[in-house]
Amino acid sequence: MSHVLAVLEQRDGAIRKVSHEVVTGARRLADALAGGAGVEALVLAAGPVRGADQLGGFGADKVITLTNAAFGLYAPEGYARAIADRVKAGGYGAVVFAASATGKDLAPRVAARLGRPLVQDVTDVSVQSGAVIAIRPVYAGKALLRVRVAGHPAVLSLRPNVFTPVQRPKAGSQETAAVDASRGRVVVTRIKAAPAGSLDVAEAPIIVSGGRGLKEPANFRVLEELAAAFGGRAAVGASRAVVDAGWRPHADQVGQTGKTVSPTLYVAVGISGAIQHLAGMRTSKVIVAINKDKDAPIFKVADYGIVGDLFEVVPKLTEEIRKLHG
Amino acid sequence: MKIAVCIKRVPDSETRVKIAADGKSLDEAGVKFILNPYDEFAVEEGLRLKEKAGTGEVVVIALGPPAAQETIRTALAMGVDRGVLLQTPGLHPDGLETAKALAGELKDAAFDLVLFGKMAIDDYNHQVGPMVAELLDLPCVTTVAHLEIAGGKGTAEREIEGGVEVVEFPLPAVLTTDKGLNEPRYPALKGIMAAKKKPLDIKPTAPGPGALEILSLTLPPERQAGKIVGEGSAAVTELVRLLREEAKVL
Numbered sequence: 001m002s003h004v005l006a007v008l009e010q011r012d013g014a015i016r017k018v019s020h021e022v023v024t025g026a027r028r029l030a031d032a033l034a035g036g037a038g039v040e041a042l043v044l045a046a047g048p049v050r051g052a053d054q055l056g057g058f059g060a061d062k063v064i065t066l067t068n069a070a071f072g073l074y075a076p077e078g079y080a081r082a083i084a085d086r087v088k089a090g091g092y093g094a095v096v097f098a099a100s101a102t103g104k105d106l107a108p109r110v111a112a113r114l115g116r117p118l119v120q121d122v123t124d125v126s127v128q129s130g131a132v133i134a135i136r137p138v139y140a141g142k143a144l145l146r147v148r149v150a151g152h153p154a155v156l157s158l159r160p161n162v163f164t165p166v167q168r169p170k171a172g173s174q175e176t177a178a179v180d181a182s183r184g185r186v187v188v189t190r191i192k193a194a195p196a197g198s199l200d201v202a203e204a205p206i207i208v209s210g211g212r213g214l215k216e217p218a219n220f221r222v223l224e225e226l227a228a229a230f231g232g233r234a235a236v237g238a239s240r241a242v243v244d245a246g247w248r249p250h251a252d253q254v255g256q257t258g259k260t261v262s263p264t265l266y267v268a269v270g271i272s273g274a275i276q277h278l279a280g281m282r283t284s285k286v287i288v289a290i291n292k293d294k295d296a297p298i299f300k301v302a303d304y305g306i307v308g309d310l311f312e313v314v315p316k317l318t319e320e321i322r323k324l325h326g
Numbered sequence: 327m328k329i330a331v332c333i334k335r336v337p338d339s340e341t342r343v344k345i346a347a348d349g350k351s352l353d354e355a356g357v358k359f360i361l362n363p364y365d366e367f368a369v370e371e372g373l374r375l376k377e378k379a380g381t382g383e384v385v386v387i388a389l390g391p392p393a394a395q396e397t398i399r400t401a402l403a404m405g406v407d408r409g410v411l412l413q414t415p416g417l418h419p420d421g422l423e424t425a426k427a428l429a430g431e432l433k434d435a436a437f438d439l440v441l442f443g444k445m446a447i448d449d450y451n452h453q454v455g456p457m458v459a460e461l462l463d464l465p466c467v468t469t470v471a472h473l474e475i476a477g478g479k480g481t482a483e484r485e486i487e488g489g490v491e492v493v494e495f496p497l498p499a500v501l502t503t504d505k506g507l508n509e510p511r512y513p514a515l516k517g518i519m520a521a522k523k524k525p526l527d528i529k530p531t532a533p534g535p536g537a538l539e540i541l542s543l544t545l546p547p548e549r550q551a552g553k554i555v556g557e558g559s560a561a562v563t564e565l566v567r568l569l570r571e572e573a574k575v576l
Contacts, residue, residue, distance in 0.1 A: 101486035108453035112460035142343040146541040185465040200487035250506035303552035316559040
């Protein structure tokens with residue numbers, strides 16, 4: 001019987017929310033593997049991690065915290081070595097990461113150390129005849145690639161916002177062990193924090209995105225106010241046109257040369273819907289488009305559209321959302 | 327400074343994807359191919375670092391079909407000194423096999439830096455750079471959006487959720503580049519002419535089959551075109567009702 005290892009993330013000593021999704025995905029995989037495989041959740045940190053005791057409720061049978069003074073901030077080489085050593089010793093059927101900034105950096109290092117292929121940014125997993133089958137978007141979501149992983153362990157990273165955390169009335173066991181490790185040659189010296197409360201578009205459950213229709217950079221304030229009305233659950237995104245024009249930071253760009261996102265709600269404001277933009281956001285659960293051009297391609301993928309002047313529509317929407325959130 | 331930049335030939339980002347008859351690959355008929363946009367940042371950074379050092383060499387290496395020669399010529403036209411094509415009939419989905427082929431070419435060449443784009447915009451594998459670093463036992467920083475190199479050491483910044491990581495590393499190293507690092511130059515006519523005479527080595531290469539088998543490549547389900555709720559701010563109340571009661575996302 002081979003267990004599934006879920007590799008979790010902490011920041012400032014607290015479990016990151018995306019890790020709940022990783023445990024959920026690992027649980028789904030473990031249940032599909034033959035022989036009642038268990039889920040072991042692994043987190044590396046400088047000391048005890050807040051929220052580790054709640055992971056049993058998302059499907060972890062055991063939560064292992066590996067502590068080392070060098071593990072407070074992400075230590076690429078130290079983390080990769082510790083995880084690869086654990087996997088080699090453990091005989092796992094699968095190793096699952098988040099396809100986050102850290103996960104997408106760490107997973108290739110671990111996979112290479114294991115001599116195993118890596119399937120990044122997975123949106124669905126299943127098991128057929130003992131082999132892991134994964135689906136992942138390619139060409140920025142214009143197509144879906146279905147691959148079979150030969151042999152074990154399968155090494156996967158899961159796209160944020162796709163594996164909705166499922167709560168189970170079960171507590172996992174806890175284990176903490178200090179490990180010998182060095183940080184390695186690559187040292188994260190600090191994190192320059194983004195303004196308090198700002199969410200990354202790759203992980204936000206709600207995205208309010210703006211394009212050329214905003215007319216000038218200062219007008220993005222209208223979208224920031226709408227995002228704020230959602231009470232800390234929304235991020236502001238941008239089309240390539242406005243990022244290339246220098247109106248918004250690259251980190252906010254949604255599309256084929258930006259981020260591919262899958263939020264619960266995507267509100268496209270003043271975005272016509274170039275093919276490379278649509279590719280990056282088409283897997284959103286619900287899409288709302290606000291545009292003055294009724295023939296804009298964005299309306300072809302939107303669930304709900306409003307044709308009109310965004311400078312009238314968006315403030316009204318902000319007002320309505322504020323009412324809901326009282 | 328001796329710098330290698332690993333590049334890839336990819337379909338243009340405006341490509342409308344059609345699936346080939348085998349149901350497992352892209353129908354390349356009529357598709358325009360370009361130098362992977364993230365690799366342009368790597369090429370540009372390599373050129374700038376060499377220019378700043380005042381001496382050195384920038385070499386591009388591509389693993390791909392014979393047509394990837396054009397992609398290499400694009401980089402040569404930007405100012406790269408020479409190119410190497412690891413020529414292979416087709417690319418496998420397993421990025422580790424790509425990494426092994428590139429590592430084999432890089433291992434004895436004593437580069438100060440090996441640069442990659444953070445990912446290719448076709449397969450979105452997002453893994454070959456750090457895998458090459460592991461295979462060569464070199465320090466690696468991925469998705470670099472700001473870079474300073476001095477005295478055999480580097481400081482890089484990489485975007486993470488809600489912030490920016492500041493990372494220090496020694497040379498030689500492997501870096502993967504993100505948008506925002508620089509503005510890639512356009513090849514000038516002079517560069518395009520010069521590129522035709524620059525050395526381009528072609529080395530037949532056969533990456534291993536890897537452990538990933540493609541079962542299918544399909545188009546995602548079409549989104550049903552939704553409804554126009556209405557016009558102007560008068561439609562907002564109805565929109566919010568639909569989002570709450572029908573879509574249940576509020």
